[in-house]
Amino acid sequence: MTSLTSPLVVKVGGSLFDRVARLLEIFQEVGRRVLIVPGGGKFADLVRRLDVSDTAGHWMAIAGMEQFGWYIASHGIPAAPAIALPAGVTVLLPYCALRATDPLPHSWDVTSDTIAARVAADLSLDLLLLKSVDGIHHRRRLLSRVEDPSLTCDEVDPLFIPFVFEHGIRARVINGRYDDRVRDALREEVVTGTLIDPRF
Template sequence: MEPAADKRPDCLVVKAGGSLTGEIPALYALLASSGRDILIVPGGGLFADTVRQSGAEGTPAHWMAVCAMEQTAWLWVAAGACPVDGVQDPVQGVAVLLPYRVMREADPLPHSWDVTSDSIAAWVASKRDAPLLLLKSVDGIFSAGVLCETVPEGVEAGITPTDVVDPAFFSVARGSGIRWGIVNGRRPDRIRSFLGGGRPSGTYSNPHL
């Protein structure tokens, strides 16, 4: 039996960090050139920074930040990505998730600044049974100044919102069992290698992603 369209094994969820907002046109062209089916989960970027600066907390801040992600999503649409508003919608080529409706309906995560688009992307990947690539402005997770190819024991306790991934990410990713990797989104050669089946410099959940 053929797999369902929304569960295609070659579908990849890509979380594009908000710090890479200025790189969206180039990133879209790179992802599209791979020929893979890709679902983008956008970071909030400058829109989320505005929410932080507002002083909002808890539930209001959570939904404002998800709206910030949706604003960034439309920048991906402007670059050429196809907008989808269902987490399990069929994906052909490069699509971008408009997250507000699906997150309001499912409401799967705590309402705090410990949860950002990193954890939301992990949840999306779990719902699609897909691997997750996190594109960041850093090379990966470091321990004692050395880049970790896989996550070392205990490193999760030291992660903060400014240290690569949000504090809730590891528990969401572990709980769902997804495979994930972190690659520098400012290094097109590394992204191209990953999309082609390689394992470029970065941090990975296990040796087999």
């Protein structure tokens, strides 16, 4: 089990826009160091509706993540322009960091899910995805664990699961609309959701 003294990368999905203040309260309450990767949410959804090239769409969507990041930061937490270990609860502003390295394909197969996994890989940290779904489903059944790197699903982007397995990232996908689930996940306790742990 991962130590609670170890920082954690937490992706806050754009669908949790209305939950930001409460999530930040929980992060502070638990006291674990957290680097938040903002989702794209409505900002990225707008880009999807535009007729632009894959490269333009990629960077416009990441700029959307940056806007959500500034919204999160407006609640009184530090905003970081570079990928680095957090001192407390910090939100990443991903645009400049990703432009400098351009580490991922320019495609809608890559969303903030895989970008968060890339950040976790760069920092050798575990990853928690907070979404508005209970986890990853297969044939209408919630999976407590994913063991097949070729699994396809609707809850994460197509590159996410292969990327997590390839890079050996321990990741959990849970519903961020439940305070107790978020709190328990931060404390490394058993929680409703899906675990992906390629190391075991």
